[in-house]
Amino acid sequence: MKKTALMFFPAFDWSLGETHPEREERLLYTQEQLFEEGVMDLPQIVQLNPTVAPLQAVCRAQALFPGPEAHDLEAHRIAAGSALVMGDAWAKKEIHNGFALVRPPGHHAGAVVRGNRGFCTLNNEAILINHLRSRYGYQRIAVIDTDVHHGDGTQNIFYHDPQVLFISLHQDGRTLYPGSGFAEEKGGPNAWGQTLNIPLPPGTGDEGYHYILENWVLPRVQAFQPQVIINSAGQDNHYSDPLARMNVTARGYGKITELLQPHIAVLEGGYSIESALPYVNLAILLALAGEDYSQVREPKGPQRAPVQFEAFKRYYQELRSQEEKAKANWTKRRVASLLDQEWVSDAYSVYYDTEGFQEARQEYIRPCAHCGGTVVIMSKLPPDETVSTLIRIPFQACDPCAQTGLELWQLLTEKSGAKHGSEAVLLQNQNSDEILLWQRAKGVTRF
Numbered sequence: 001m002k003k004t005a006l007m008f009f010p011a012f013d014w015s016l017g018e019t020h021p022e023r024e025e026r027l028l029y030t031q032e033q034l035f036e037e038g039v040m041d042l043p044q045i046v047q048l049n050p051t052v053a054p055l056q057a058v059c060r061a062q063a064l065f066p067g068p069e070a071h072d073l074e075a076h077r078i079a080a081g082s083a084l085v086m087g088d089a090w091a092k093k094e095i096h097n098g099f100a101l102v103r104p105p106g107h108h109a110g111a112v113v114r115g116n117r118g119f120c121t122l123n124n125e126a127i128l129i130n131h132l133r134s135r136y137g138y139q140r141i142a143v144i145d146t147d148v149h150h151g152d153g154t155q156n157i158f159y160h161d162p163q164v165l166f167i168s169l170h171q172d173g174r175t176l177y178p179g180s181g182f183a184e185e186k187g188g189p190n191a192w193g194q195t196l197n198i199p200l201p202p203g204t205g206d207e208g209y210h211y212i213l214e215n216w217v218l219p220r221v222q223a224f225q226p227q228v229i230i231n232s233a234g235q236d237n238h239y240s241d242p243l244a245r246m247n248v249t250a251r252g253y254g255k256i257t258e259l260l261q262p263h264i265a266v267l268e269g270g271y272s273i274e275s276a277l278p279y280v281n282l283a284i285l286l287a288l289a290g291e292d293y294s295q296v297r298e299p300k301g302p303q304r305a306p307v308q309f310e311a312f313k314r315y316y317q318e319l320r321s322q323e324e325k326a327k328a329n330w331t332k333r334r335v336a337s338l339l340d341q342e343w344v345s346d347a348y349s350v351y352y353d354t355e356g357f358q359e360a361r362q363e364y365i366r367p368c369a370h371c372g373g374t375v376v377i378m379s380k381l382p383p384d385e386t387v388s389t390l391i392r393i394p395f396q397a398c399d400p401c402a403q404t405g406l407e408l409w410q411l412l413t414e415k416s417g418a419k420h421g422s423e424a425v426l427l428q429n430q431n432s433d434e435i436l437l438w439q440r441a442k443g444v445t446r447f
């Protein structure tokens with residue numbers, strides 16, 4: 001019998017505040033509902049137990065500056081660890097698929113972490129993906145983000161990665177946090193087309209959502225032939241969600257799951273604690289377990305009218321042609337301080353809404369036709385503007401890209417005494433058993 005795993009980590013003692021939408025009781029009603037409906041008694045359901053994600057797995061995906069010890073990670077590491085347990089069970093073929101019902105969420109946490117943003121500090125799916133390939137060698141992994149918010153953190157981590165297909169469907173960034181996720185954002189110079197963003201108009205309901213999945217998302221996923229399919233299963237597209245304005249029902253979510261056929265679903269957002277989460281979670285779990293979800297009913301129906309379907313189809317066609325027409329536009333330049341090599345560079349800033357500060361990033365990508373390319377991210381934080389640097393050697397790097405990463409590590413950590421040296425440098429070598437962190441005050445820590 002095909003087993004469907006369920007994992008609960010409700011983090012009842014962790015929250016950002018009593019009245020905060022991401023609060024302790026978020027999964028309380030879900031837990032009750034699943035037991036009440038007898039889902040836990042289905043013969044194919046198995047329950048797995050959460051564990052704490054090792055710092056190595058965390059640092060393989062994200063650079064926490066100036067070091068992991070500077071962040072409050074306790075609940076986040078258990079949420080990430082739960083995804084890892086599920087991933088291991090799946091890779092060992094102990095389960096057919098699974099749903100990690102965990103909090104806090106993770107998809108707004110990016111390649112560099114300076115604090116909490118959008119309720120996220122650790123990116124549970126990214127930590128899972130890098131773990132799966134470093135341990136089991138998977139070369140093609142797809143992650144489909146069905147949270148109502150753009151999965152900007154996940155996109156940021158895999159933007160230069162040709163071996164990960166990232167697809168995000170979300171309410172249009174012009175009308176919702178975090179304000180990104182447009183069709184033109186299609187991936188970096190070595191991974192162009194490996195990111196697909198589908199911003200949806202507010203009011204999109206089941207019909208429109210499923211239409212996009214069937215006509216755009218699924219063909220794209222099938223063409224990529226992923227070995228693993230991961231779903232960032234946010235539930236804030238539900239019509240009763242207080243943070244967004246979409247019109248998806250619990251049964252609609254069941255159908256999304258049935259269409260995507262994810263191997264592992266990880267809970268992201270969803271803040272309608274009593275009116276949506278218990279029903280959406282139930283429908284997703286039933287769909288994963290191959291059971292009928294058509295009888296799942298929320299107590300209250302939708303309050304707003306959905307977008308008219310003909311108008312929606314026109315929107316879809318326009319968006320598709322806009323995505324197809326978007327052209328890559330990179331300039332390479334020699335950077336003296338980076339081994340005098342040619343890099344593509346990009347500058348951008350990241351806002352941490354939980355604490356209200358801005359990080360400035362300068363990103364360098366080594367153009368490469370043979371691998372994902374070395375990535376360097378220099379992160380600056382006010383008020384003292386000290387720099388911390390992430391050096392990433394991609395999974396299955398070619399020799400010159402691996403060599404470049406190692407030489408930069410030598411250079412930046414040796415130069416540490418210099419006035420403009422980094423405060424911390426993380427060497428994220430995806431092909432090594434060790435992730436190295438150098439800190440000015442402490443020297444090198446090996447994870």
Ligand SMILES: [Zn+2]
Nearest residue numbers: 147148149269
């Ligand atoms: Zn969300």
Ligand SMILES: [Zn+2]
Nearest residue numbers: 368371398401
């Ligand atoms: Zn390369």
